Amino acid sequence: MTETFPLVGEPLALDLLNTCPVDGDLIADPAGLADWLAAQSGRLGPVGGAVGAAEVAAVQGVREAARAALEAVRGGARPPAESLRVLNEAMAAAPAHRELVRAEGGGLAVAARRAGGTPARRLAAELAEAVADLLTDARVGQVRRCEGPGCVLLFLPVNPRRRWCVATACGNRARVARYYARHRPDGA
Numbered sequence: 001m002t003e004t005f006p007l008v009g010e011p012l013a014l015d016l017l018n019t020c021p022v023d024g025d026l027i028a029d030p031a032g033l034a035d036w037l038a039a040q041s042g043r044l045g046p047v048g049g050a051v052g053a054a055e056v057a058a059v060q061g062v063r064e065a066a067r068a069a070l071e072a073v074r075g076g077a078r079p080p081a082e083s084l085r086v087l088n089e090a091m092a093a094a095p096a097h098r099e100l101v102r103a104e105g106g107g108l109a110v111a112a113r114r115a116g117g118t119p120a121r122r123l124a125a126e127l128a129e130a131v132a133d134l135l136t137d138a139r140v141g142q143v144r145r146c147e148g149p150g151c152v153l154l155f156l157p158v159n160p161r162r163r164w165c166v167a168t169a170c171g172n173r174a175r176v177a178r179y180y181a182r183h184r185p186d187g188a
């Protein structure tokens, strides 16, 4: 991996939004998106092809719709109709279904998921579903933004006292900032 992502392991929809930390877009090009997909290994189906500009555009489209919808819902407002339209179209463009397959040894196994469409559409559909899961989750109101100065990362706290995206990063920076604020020589 060439990129390191500041925060992964939150609900997939939040991980998607967290690809935009304050200093840029980590999935702005195919290499960045491929790295993010690698970091999400096991949470998304195989893309089924090389990651290219079409996949980047598809994922960014879902991300922007997700951002607008989540901002509204977190604030207790109705999500913009346009955001829901984008998410719904993404899900409809590559609907997933289960597929039964015969296992090698003679037993029956169930393939988790099959979807049609291009890799870009499958990826967008899967991410839009993750966004739909979050938007309709009873815990959506608990989604928090990191309290780190300037940090925009979002998380769903398991521990209600959690304040930081990553305590060793933003938590430490905040402690250092408080320390210097208390110990400024001019007492200001």
Ligand SMILES: [Zn+2]
Residues within 6 Å of the ligand: 146, 147, 148, 151, 152, 153, 164, 165, 166, 170
């Ligand atoms: Zn942070």
